[in-house]
Amino acid sequence: MEFRRLGRSGLNISEISYGNWLTHGSQVEEDQATACVRAALDAGITTFDTADVYANTAAESVLGRALAGQRRASYELLTKVYWPTGPGGPNDRGLGRKHIMESIDGSLERLQTDYVDLYQAHRYDHTVPLEETMLAFADIVRQGKALYIGVSEWTAEQITRGAALARELNVPLISHQPQYSMLWRVIEPQVVPVCEREGISQIVFSPIAQGILTGKYLPGAELPEGSRAADERGSKMIARWMRDDVLNAVQNLKPIAEEAGLTLAQLAVAWVLQNPNVASAIIGASRPEQVVENVKAVGVKLDAELLKKIDSVLEGLVTDDPRLTAQG
Secondary structure (H helix, E strand, O other), X not given: OOEEEOOOOOOEEEOEEEEOOOOEOOOEOHHHHHHHHHHHHHOOOOEEXXXXXXXXXXXXXXXXXXXXXXXXXXXXXXXXXXXXXXXXXXXOOOOOHHHHHHHHHHHHHHHOOOOEEEEEEOOOOOOOOHHHHHHHHHHHHHOOXXXXXXXXXXXXXXXXXXXXXXXXXXXXXXXXXXXXXXXXXXXOOOHHHHHHXXXXXXXXXXXXXXXXXXXXXXXXXXXXXXXXXXXXXXXXXXXXXXXXXXXHHXXXXXXXXXXXXXXXXXXXXXXXXXXXXXXXXXXXXXXXXXXHHHHOOOOOOOOHHHHHHHHHHOOOOOEOOHHXXXXX
């Protein structure tokens, strides 16, 4: 495993993070989820990403039990707040002070820890003054319940405003968690330049485009049993890419992956890690062997000629409109 500094901070995180969106507490039985976490630890992954909304808080509980007994200082724990949790009361969502302060306590209890290393605003809340949100986050840091703060799927303008307020409160904003892959590059035109200026790193999710970039979906073929595209919820998330032109292009990436000595999935993860503003790529897994495979992308250097070949194959299929932030 290799490690990168998160933003303009002293926190090191693993180049590959393990995330449990759509798996723990829902799609994967707990024994299998625990096996995946153990595989991540064995592979040298020290960074674990979750959120209170995943499986309506169950994912945090599963991860807390899976990490029980590990030396707390040996791993970094990331969680998030914003989306509705619990019974859906009027203060059970968003970035108001009440929801934030109550949510961090619930997350810590479920994760069986006294603190998280990074607490993130899962989306931007247009209904709450940003000053209220940032002050609540700063108070959580000062209470020792979180060491650092970050955001997820914010626009460049929102990040700029949030970073300025965080500086005033002496609790710097150090991370942004967006969707990012060969096919989905909406952060490149505006978000990445702003984050470079503000000392903020990306911790990216869906680097293999929710399975599309593994090459397992073939044009005109039946969907693989148990795949995300065959799942009712998952199929809605990847519908935009389940087109013959995209699927054919992905198949055309195989020779490029082979040239680099990688599988398609490894190439996809390695590709996002070529961006110097990316500190870590989050992978999910339903089987331990998926963790073992994806970790092989660590430390891979893709030369400029190979990157040009990738762009040539995907020409006309890449989404890079910054207006689509938070719509991934």
